[in-house]
Amino acid sequence: MKVNLEALLDGRERQVGRAISIVEDRHPDQRELMQEIHPHTGRAQVVGITGSPGAGKSSLVNQLLKHWRKKGEKVAVVAVDPTSPFSGGALLGDRIRMHDHDADSGVFIRSMGTRGSLGGLSEACQDTVRLLDAAGYDRVVVETVGVGQSELDIMKTADTVALVLYPSGGDIIQAFKAGIMEIADLFIINKADLPGVNQLKAELEDLLHISGAPSYKTISETVSTTGEGTKAVIEALEQHHEWLKQSGEKQDRRARQLETDVRRRVLERLEKEMEPVLKEVMQKPDTQDPYELADRIYKRLQERKGE
Ligand SMILES: Nc1nc2c(ncn2[C@@H]2O[C@H](COP(=O)(O)OP(=O)(O)OP(=O)(O)O)[C@@H](O)[C@H]2O)c(=O)[nH]1
Ligand SMILES: [Mg+2]
Secondary structure, three states: OOOOHHHHHOOOHHHHHHHHHHHHOOOOOHHHHHHHHHHHOOOOEEEEEEEOOOOOHHHHHHHHHHHHHHOOOOEEEEEEOOOOOOOEOOOHHHHOOOHHHOOOOOEEEEEEOHHHHOOOHHHHHHHHHHHHHHOOOOEEEEEEOEOOHHHHHHHOOOOEEEEEEOOOOOHHHHHHHHOHHHHOOEEEEOOOOOOOHHHHHHHHHHHHHHOOOOOOOEEEEOEOOOOEOHHHHHHHHHHHHHHHHHHOHHHHHHHHHHHHHHHHHHHHHHHHHHHHHHHHHHOOOOOOOHHHHHHHHHHHHHHHHHO
């Protein structure tokens, strides 16, 4: 295998980068690699950060990085953009203003676009997060832009989800419709230096109330250009992680992720098996009855198994 496992588990950046490329390319070594690192996962806090374009996600991540690095924690950031065809490091200068951390070996930053989407962007992202967890990063931040379905899938693989909003109107309803409100744990009103903060907060509280959200959800206000309010977010993240661990919810969430992952893999294989049989039966069907045709396909698949 191209990856030196020991160096990977030791968090050496070159090996971490290589391992991520294996996952993105769906290289034949992927399976063995993921099996080998599996016993070393489960320690990191995986923080998903999402919100509409320009909400200030990257600025916030930058502030969080500063805090965590001061405490000596190792942090990895995966910036996922489902609209970008690029992966790797090229876009980072644009997407995340984090040049301050360039020379810092306790920080690993990677961008991920649709190049990693051969097997689905959220799958590539999930395996990447597992690699970073195994490589010893204490916090793994996944930043996604927008509030569409692929972002939602990506966020579901995080332990703690933060939704970044800002006073401009509109995006809160969009988030509500997209289902991100339901899975978000932390609501961060960024750009709190701009007018309209109280109104947004009131709207948010109303919506949380309507959806019958449990009380552990928190709302914070930040100005990510200056760093104001970051401490409260750090604390909220910390508290949420503690709650996750103590309530057993962290294990439950990971178990649900595992089931989703396994289900997808089994379905992929079943679909592959079904494909030729379906083609055969559908070539010149002597009936238009879908029930009958589905029955025939199912029977043939079972006969094949019996052979
Ligand atoms: N006034 C004000 N501007 C902010 C604040 N936080 C970020 N900005 C500005 O908002 C713009 C977008 O910030 P980013 O951090 O790039 O936002 P983003 O959500 O990561 O953007 P995308 O990744 O492109 O979706 C930048 O010009 C920031 O300087 C804030 O708290 N107040
Ligand atoms: Mg950004």
